[in-house]
Amino acid sequence: MSVHAPLDGLIVVALEQAIAAPLCTRHLADLGARVIKVEHPAGGDTTRHYDQVVHGMAAHFAWLNHGKESVALDLTSTVDRQLFDALLREADVLVSNLAPGALARLGLAPVGLAEQHPQLVVVDISGYGVGGPLDHRRAYDLLIQAEGGACFITGEPDTPVKSGIPIADIGTALYALSSVLTALYDRERTGRGTVVSVAMFDVVAEMMGFALNQVLHGGAVPVPVRMGSPMVAPxxxxxxxxxxxxxxxxxxxxxxxxxxxxxxxxxxxxxxxxxxxxxxxxxxxxxxxxxxxxxxxxxxxxxxxxxxxxxxxxxxxLNDVTDLAAHPQLTHRNRWRRVETPAGAIPALLPPPISRDWRIRSGRVPALGEHTGVVRAEFGAGLLSADD
Amino acid sequence: MSVHAPLDGLIVVALEQAIAAPLCTRHLADLGARVIKVEHPAGGDTTRHYDQVVHGMAAHFAWLNHGKESVALDLTSTVDRQLFDALLREADVLVSNLAPGALARLGLAPVGLAEQHPQLVVVDISGYGVGGPLDHRRAYDLLIQAEGGACFITGEPDTPVKSGIPIADIGTALYALSSVLTALYDRERTGRGTVVSVAMFDVVAEMMGFALNQVLHGGAVPVPVRMGSPMVAPxxxxxxxxxxxxxxxxxxxxxxxxxxxxxxxxxxxxxxxxxxxxxxxxxxxxxxxxxxxxxxxxxxxxxxxxxxxxxxxxxxxLNDVTDLAAHPQLTHRNRWRRVETPAGAIPALLPPPISRDWRIRSGRVPALGEHTGVVRAEFGAGLLSADD
Known part of the structure; x- marks a missing residue:
């Protein structure tokens, strides 16, 4: 079998911000999908503005967005909305993690989308899912770690702390990724897309499974033991x-x-x-x-x-971040690649899964709206333009 | 589209222990795959023996293994090895996370398996991958969190701690899951399986991407801020x-x-x-x-x-584990199911991805070797039996 990009030919539209959806779609891009990131013209993805560490770009944004095209669209404007709808007609996948209710307010409720676009795989990421007392509530990594009990098994008994790695966000990204892939596999057989919901809170609850079993069955409530584990010793x-x-x-x-x-x-x-x-x-x-x-x-x-x-x-x-950046286990195994940005090439890690049959695509970190014109020319034929 | 299990009909063989491979294959079982867990007759999966909290079963084992069949095989015995080879001839997927070198010592090196079984998707989980100074080293969650710098961004500046949620294990499970699904999607088009390697160390390095960018580009080295984030405030x-x-x-x-x-x-x-x-x-x-x-x-x-x-x-x-177990956001949304065990039914969470088109399979937590006879009868026709 010749080396190839397994998701080559797929079009993914991302209505995304922060970490959970962007990491999911970055891995789809790594595997060869064309990812079109739709950002609001006024500032775009929030993480663009966290800092200017990477030649003027934010550390988070550069980590999560290489290999994507950025299209700046205001979905409340008729012109931009027509282009977005045209994109969805051609797309295989839509991944979104907007604030609660935002998709519905835009007339983009997932179930309606699935009816309009039967081929489409829609993965809708939320904080707390649909229903229940908290489904209206905004969710960030820390908030979900705290609500989900994760901080209470990290640190010391009287000093709960959050995991520095944003596990609620990253775990959700990876469940969203597996959901996209499950639905694409299924579509090969049924010919139809589907809608999958992934809630960050459910993700943390799943990751707490061992601790939940302790509590549900009358075992000791797990306490944090700093660098140790409550389950095994030494x-x-x-x-x-x-x-x-x-x-x-x-x-x-x-x-x-x-x-x-x-x-x-x-x-x-x-x-x-x-x-x-x-x-x-x-x-x-x-x-x-x-x-x-x-x-x-x-x-x-x-x-x-x-x-x-x-x-x-x-x-x-016990390494710190500087040790990790220079770690011989990464350099000896050629785990670093270069990706382009508007400010020159920067190092980035290759994605964790390695197959000699798979070509990994290493694309550019896009400036906000860098691909608006190209995408409009390609998908917007016959639609209104902003000049009409 | 009628409700169906998207991975129905697939056979997954798991040579697994602990968390990383078992969580991956549990989610494959959730989605309808038949997962045959191959365990050593002398004790089986290590996590069976962590504790006896769940009606005599260990909290970890019950969390990660429902919906699987357990087959007790000693792969160094000719009789058992013939059955294992027969299983692989029928299998779609092999997931393994044995200790470094263990597969090769059994004559099961992934590349050789792929040549013998062109249809097979092999996902081989390791601590540090192939090559580099650490590839021989055993890896557990804490060890990889520490080596990967994750503990140094968790806790307080002079008191690094590990995330209580085993993020190296769980992150690896989820990358392994997406690797299986990517390869299955690809197999629909190419007709061939592949071998994918996933190293826990690479997974943690990926999850550290924002922190690595700070260090690589001369930003401030991220320091842990207990319940806060080094990147945003308040x-x-x-x-x-x-x-x-x-x-x-x-x-x-x-x-x-x-x-x-x-x-x-x-x-x-x-x-x-x-x-x-x-x-x-x-x-x-x-x-x-x-x-x-x-x-x-x-x-x-x-x-x-x-x-x-x-x-x-x-x-x-800020909830603790007991709060999570009783959380209304889980009960109101019917996130709990019952799964069978040799000691009666127990509660378990449904997997995070929710689609109204997907049926989730909720199977039993198997006793060690509970399905050895059934599997031998089904796959071992014409092979040696232990009585020959």
Whole structure:
């Protein structure tokens, strides 16, 4: 099979802002789809204005929007709306994450769209879905993390914090992506599109599944344990002799045996029945953490990681963002590409899935409305123009 | 179009453990695929043994494995291996996340599988991918969060913490899911499967995209701000008069205007040029947080949320896991289903994507090897049996 872009030939219209829809459609563009991002002429996507770090562009916007065409349309104007409708007639997919009620106010309620455009896959992202007491409420990543209980299992027991990675947004982007792909696969067989709704709140609730099971069945309410896990032990971060932090993890009784016997050289602990079962180790987490830290602080990071490798125990270095940017695991595996922008080429990561059969498309970060003229010329034949 | 399961008729073989592959294949089962989970007879999936919270089953295992068949096979035994090979001949998809090198040691290296089974979609999940200095290293969620810099943007500047939601695992599950679906869509057109590799480390690096852009382009290195965001302000958690915590978020200059003028009643702040631009508000975050907290502590949570709704400002309650389990937004929208287990029915959430055209399959949590006999009878005709 020759190398090809699996979504080549598909047209995706994006009525999007922030992270959840833009990350979804960026991955569709990575896979070869033509993504037409419809932005309001007055400023466009909010993330364009977060900062000017990337040669005048915002860090978020540059991350999420390369490979797309930007079309500036005011959907309340007749002229622009006709062009948008013409776009939808040719499109395979519409992804949207506007504020609650915004699509309906524009006369673009998803169910109506599906009736007008039977071929269309519509993925409508919202904060809280349709119905229920909160469906009118605006939703941002932090708000959904907080409402969904995620902050209460992160940090320390009396100091809930949010995940720095915007997991509600990114998780929603990835469920939206799989929804588009499920619907496209289905369309190959049925000949019809569909409407899929994805609510950020449902996404966080799904990601909380293990914690929900604890609560629903009378287990201990999971508490945050900083760098540790409420479910398995030992699992955490420990200081080293050379001033680094090593992270060590075990997730089974067998691994605990190897950690104690082969890494720490503590056959007495490996044989101690108080520590045989994971649940008992979880209860005695702090005792084990102290024993491990006493050992790690006597060794350098490199030595610990080499010994851990030999013992078959997972280890990592606690890196910061600067370390990640220079990480040899990314450079050695050629994970960086260059993408164009109005201000010159910038580095960007390749998308996580790798197949030698797939060509990844690396397009440009568009200026607001950069493709309005081209798209109008291509899709707007016979329609009103702004000069009429 | 009649309601149907979009992946009905597909056979998925899962050589899986923990979270990343099991969540991927659970969603394939939700969508109608037949998922055959191959587990080692000596204990099976590690997560079976984390705890016994759910009527004797572990919270993680019950969350991730309903709707699958469990087949206990020792792939180093000739008899079991013949059955496994027979399964692969009929399968559409193989998803695996064994330890580094384990597939190759079993003679199941993905590229060889693709040559033997041209119809097969193989998604191979690893910690660090193929090549580079770390490709031999074991990977768990915490290890990848730490190595990927995620802990350094979570918590407080001198106290990095991990996200309680296992984002490296779950993000990888969702990229694996979209990879399966992309490859199935592609197979409809090319007639051939493919091999896709997804590395947990690449997933976390992708999720760090905004932070990487800051570092790559000489912006400020993002620091964690507990419940806040390093990118936008005001955005955070504030105490209320009735002892609750309200979370408020703004992500644009327009929202800041509404927050200051309409919610706080502070036209002076709305007009103050020091706070006009997001970047300036980020630098003066603590001043704004103090002003907001002085106001929230004089009002009850319900009142604040009603006023925020009217002002068009997003708000949320800081919930814990118990709150989430009883959340009206889940019950009012019928987001709970019952799934069977060997110990009776238990509640489980429906998957996040909702389409009125899709039937969601809600199957049973399998006991280890519960379906070995059935699967052997169905796929093992003419093969050796364990009694030969």
């Amino acid at each position: 699992y955490g971060a420990y200081p080293t002799r050379d001033g680094e932090t090593v992270v060590l993890g075990t997730t089974s009784d067998r691994e605990w045996q190897r950690l104690a016997r082969d890494l720490l050289g503590r056959a007495d602990l490996a044989d101690d029945p108080r520590y045989t079962r994971n649940q008992d180790r979880v209860h005695r987490r702090s005792e084990l953490d102290a024993v491990i830290a006493d050992w790690t602080v006597e060794h350098d990071l490199a030595e610990i990681q080499e010994l851990a490798d030999r013992a078959g125990i997972g280890s990592a270095r | 955005y955070g958690a504030y105490p209320t008069r009735d002892g609750e915590t309200v979370v408020l978020g703004t992500t644009s200059d327009r929202e800041w205007q509404r927050l200051a003028r309409d919610l706080l009643g502070r036209a002076d702040l709305a007009d103050d040029p020091r706070y006009t631009r997001n970047q300036d508000r980020v630098h003066r975050r603590s001043e704004l947080d103090a002003v907001i907290a002085d106001w929230t502590v004089e009002h009850d949570l319900a009142e604040i949320q009603e006023l925020a709704d009217r002002a068009g400002i997003g708000s949320a309650r």
